[in-house]
Amino acid sequence: MKLCDWLYKSFSKLKKNNINKNDIIYLLSCILNKPQYWIFIFPNKILKKKQIIKLNYALERRINQEPIPYITNFKYFWSLKLYINKYVFIPRMDTEILINILFSYVKHSDKKKILDLGTGSGAIALAIAKNRSKCSVIGIDICKFAIKVAKKNAVNLNIKNVRFFLSNWFSNIGKKRFDIIVSNPPYIGIHEKKMLQQDVFFEPTRALFSNNKGMQDIEHIIQYSPNYLYPNGWIIIEHGWKQKILVQNQLLLNNFVNLLTVCDNNGIDRVTIGQYTKN
Numbered sequence: 001m002k003l004c005d006w007l008y009k010s011f012s013k014l015k016k017n018n019i020n021k022n023d024i025i026y027l028l029s030c031i032l033n034k035p036q037y038w039i040f041i042f043p044n045k046i047l048k049k050k051q052i053i054k055l056n057y058a059l060e061r062r063i064n065q066e067p068i069p070y071i072t073n074f075k076y077f078w079s080l081k082l083y084i085n086k087y088v089f090i091p092r093m094d095t096e097i098l099i100n101i102l103f104s105y106v107k108h109s110d111k112k113k114i115l116d117l118g119t120g121s122g123a124i125a126l127a128i129a130k131n132r133s134k135c136s137v138i139g140i141d142i143c144k145f146a147i148k149v150a151k152k153n154a155v156n157l158n159i160k161n162v163r164f165f166l167s168n169w170f171s172n173i174g175k176k177r178f179d180i181i182v183s184n185p186p187y188i189g190i191h192e193k194k195m196l197q198q199d200v201f202f203e204p205t206r207a208l209f210s211n212n213k214g215m216q217d218i219e220h221i222i223q224y225s226p227n228y229l230y231p232n233g234w235i236i237i238e239h240g241w242k243q244k245i246l247v248q249n250q251l252l253l254n255n256f257v258n259l260l261t262v263c264d265n266n267g268i269d270r271v272t273i274g275q276y277t278k279n
Contacts, residue, residue: 001052003028004043010059017063027058030072065198078127082153087145089207091123094264095184098238098271099127101262102182105234106132115176115228116140117169117183117221120207122150122162124182129154129162138176140167142206169217170224177230183221184238189214214240215250222250231278236271244269 010024029036031054047055061071069075069084076082077091078099084090106112106128112135116125119139129137139162141147150164167173188196188209200208210217218239225235235256239247244261251259256274264270 001047002043003039003045003047006047006052006055007039007043010055013059013063019062023062023068024059026068027062027071028055031055031058066202067199070202075121077121077123078131080123080126080130080153080157082121082123082126083149083156084121085145085149086202087143087204088121088149089184089203091121094266094270095124095238096127097262097264098124098182098184098236099131101236101271101273102128102180103131106135106180108132108134110134111136112179113177114138114180114182115173115178117181118142118185118207118217119150119164120146122153122164124184125150125162125164126153126157126159128182129159130157133161135161137162138178139164140169140172142166142168143204146204169220170228173228177228178233179230180234180236181221181225181229182236185217185221186210187214187218187238187240187243189240215243215246218243218247219250222247222254222256226254226276226278229276231276233276234273235276236273238271239269241268241270244272247272248274 011021014021014024025036025039028039058071067090069090070086073084074081075084075091078096114128114135114137116139119125119141122139125137125139139150144166147164147166154162186208190209218237248259251274255277257277258275261269261272
């Protein structure tokens with residue numbers, strides 16, 4: 001079968017299922033390991049039987065609303081190509097705001113100890129460790145399969161100054177203390193499920209939803225962070241668009257000062273930071 005013939009049939013299926021045709025062009029590019037422009041330069045290229053099988057399988061998965069990173073098994077975050085599977089939350093561009101904020105407080109020469117809570121694929125921890133090579137970074141997650149993914153990414157990217165291990169938030173941290181604690185925790189309220197797009201439900205539920213209108217995990221992290229921060233250490237936490245005041249109030253209650261909330265590229269309150277002051 002010619003490439004153009006397969007595309008024509010695929011576009012017909014996509015249109016019926018309200019899927020953007022650019023999605024399948026991207027998937028085609030990934031599976032054939034060719035740039036997207038190559039597809040249009042060589043439309044008469046004959047596809048091999050194995051390629052057609054792979055492409056048809058990818059097409060059906062996308063028609064069923066499965067997110068593209070789970071189909072391709074990778075996602076770029078902060079220029080890092082990360083291995084992704086169904087056990088980890090897909091890194092979003094909005095979370096890169098958190099990295100930007102941290103780098104404004106940590107110089108290349110700094111030797112900071114940094115903890116990433118709920119690391120998932122390791123996206124945040126690896127971006128920090130890669131770009132601040134003198135820092136020591138730890139990423140934890142409650143899911144053993146997520147930890148395997150994070151460790152695989154560290155090996156693939158040859159990043160040495162990062163460690164990953166199992167922990168239910170601070171449960172396995174011991175007496176370690178850190179200069180900075182970062183987290184992109186679950187912050188979507190259970191009541192918000194009906195408002196979400198279908199593809200979100202392919203992602204691990206534990207990485208998305210939190211009780212108490214999405215605040216339970218955030219409150220836990222803020223409450224216990226002082227036990228694991230050095231005096232004058234910082235917390236940097238991502239949250240939902242309606243949670244700015246709630247997060248700031250929790251930080252104030254737990255002896256954090258110098259609060260600042262930063263918006264994402266869409267002008268939505270996305271990340272709040274605070275500095276711990278010991279009583």
